Amino acid sequence: MAPRNSTSWDAGRFLKTLAYFDVIPLFSCLQRLFKGQTQHPINSPTGAKRMGVVLVAGATSALGQQVVQRLLAQGYQVRSLVPNLSQGQEILGGEADLIVADVTQPDTLTSKTLGSIDAILYCPDTALLSAGINAQSPTAFFDVQNLAQAAAPVLSQPGETTFFDFTYPSTSLKELWGAVDDVVMGGVSQSEVHLSDSSALFVGNVSTANSGGFASIRTRNFSSAIALGNYQGIKLRVKGDGNRYKFLLRTEEKWDGVAYSHSFATVSDQWMDIEIPFSALVPVFRAKTVPNDGPIDPNRICSCQFMLSKFEYDGALNPQFTPGPFQLEIASVKAYGGPTLPQFVLFSVATSPQSDHSESDSTSFSEDEEWVRSSGIPHTIIRLHQSTEITGDRSLEVASLEDIAELSVQVLAQPEVYNRTLARAIN
Structure with a gap:
């Protein structure tokens, strides 16, 4: 008998997530073969040599x-x-x-x-x-x-220069982003990204069942690291729902490696420009800070991620977190201060x-x-x-x-x- 507070875990969605991000290369290869794809879709927003x-x-x-x-x-x-x-x-x-x-x-x-x-x-x-x-x-x-x-x-x-322009939806954007939810750790939260005519919608339902409590969308690894050393940080244009979200950058291609995170609050139904200096990004591993990793290397950006989590860092709770339906609308991600x-x-x-x-x-x-x-x-x-x-x-x-x-x-x-x-x- 399942514990009273547990909810059925979706093993199929777990495998689908790992396949989408090539965590299981052979499974991903077979999946593309059955879909008639001869190669992996282009997985870099800019070819990773220049931005803009x-x-x-x-x-x-x-x-x-x-x-x-x-x-x-x-x-x-x-x-x-x-x-x-x-x-x-x-x-x-x-x-x-x-x-x-x-x-x-x-x-x-x-x-x-x-x-x-x-x-x-x-x-x-x-x-x-x-x-x-x-x-x-x-x-x-x-x-x-x-x-x-x-x-x-x-x-x-x-x-400023553009990292992602969601006001101009394209096939490459759709192929680049996918959901990474707490199903990878036994949870039941669900999210997805929808591209509208003028923005990307990060939407879903976040649940604390099965000791879970996070939902996210993440890019596949870029084909080559993107160099942003000439810029001061990242600028987001978003419209939230009152929840406090996280934006993360990764400087290595590991699936479950260190990421550099910054939390930002939103005001319900209000467009906001959020500037995140590279110096404000905190190295984390599974929501625990890793101070020994030092500051981010902005010349080696391999992927990025938006997340809603019940946790802030090091066991502290997110002060603006509400389980249930959520929505974060994203117009653009840019580098600023160049x-x-x-x-x-x-x-x-x-x-x-x-x-x-x-x-x-x-x-x-x-x-x-x-x-x-x-x-x-x-x-x-x-x-x-x-x-x-x-x-x-x-x-x-x-x-x-x-x-x-x-x-x-x-x-x-x-x-x-x-x-x-x-x-x-x-x-």
């Missing part, structure tokens, strides 16, 4: 295609702005994250369409042709103006062959350059010249289309080039 969400306007142009490929190779989350879905899929592939909008039509560039973004690269068709620059066709001023005005409300604050990086990379065509290619010569500025400068958005302008137009004894590095695309991606991670103009000649 980048919008590429003009993604189907020759330059735009090169830029998209390099951003993805660097690990960025890329959203490609395309004129229509079929053309975008044909040129960029069926797996690309496409946004159908027209930069000439401001009403198509809504906050809901764009989602939260960290940077924009504008690659207009008129800037480059396969044979080189069409110097007689400068970039369209109103296109740039429309794009900058639409992006300004959804751009991250300078010094350097100011370029957030608008504009490709511009030189308006005069006599330009000295410097920022001080205002006569060489095109209208789109002036607009970007006056927008207040941290930017880098890459002004392009035909190599045949360079006069006098001034020289520019002559670059290929591939070189220009690589340069545009590299400047996104270089604080020293924000609000600067870089001149390049192209064959």
Whole structure:
């Protein structure tokens, strides 16, 4: 006979949890085989090399295609702005994250369409042709103006970069997060994560039966550790139910290893921005502090987790815990306190062959350059010249289309080039 205070334990859910997080590799492999999956789903939010969400306007142009490929190779989350879905899929592939909008039509560039973004690269068709620059066709001023005005409300604050943007649901987000509840320790709490149009919902029912009392959602291990050493901490945008939750980061790939935790209170039905300095994260193992482990290494983030638990730390009870149904709505997870990086990379065509290619010569500025400068958005302008137009004894590095695309991606991670103009000649 079962003890009076016990509740039936779900062994099937226990095995399913272990399989989802590859704790039982052979079982996970067989499960994928029966589902027709040939490999593990992509399990990193950013490829784990770079963080951030980048919008590429003009993604189907020759330059735009090169830029998209390099951003993805660097690990960025890329959203490609395309004129229509079929053309975008044909040129960029069926797996690309496409946004159908027209930069000439401001009403198509809504906050809901764009989602939260960290940077924009504008690659207009008129800037480059396969044979080189069409110097007689400068970039369209109103296109740039429309794009900058639409992006300004959804751009991250300078010094912030996006870890997870739940305002823009995607298949990769859905495949990355799973539930880890007290069923792994004999409990009966249950939780799950739902992606809505504008947020993620961490919902469920937490029970103290069978000496349990926690529910959580956790990411699979990222394919490579994410480096956040240039940032001060993590910023959450959440709406809770009055419970006190935990946010945890892990710096090792062990299933049951040390995590770095911070507790935060919520106010029922109220959006809150929670800043968690890395210095405030406490090393814990099964809700017990492990002071000998020292501070977190922010350059080695392997996974993260949200949790509701009846316990705080070292046997103390959570002062704002209520068993039963719960809900935590999550809009985003960002890193904050980093350097100011370029957030608008504009490709511009030189308006005069006599330009000295410097920022001080205002006569060489095109209208789109002036607009970007006056927008207040941290930017880098890459002004392009035909190599045949360079006069006098001034020289520019002559670059290929591939070189220009690589340069545009590299400047996104270089604080020293924000609000600067870089001149390049192209064959």
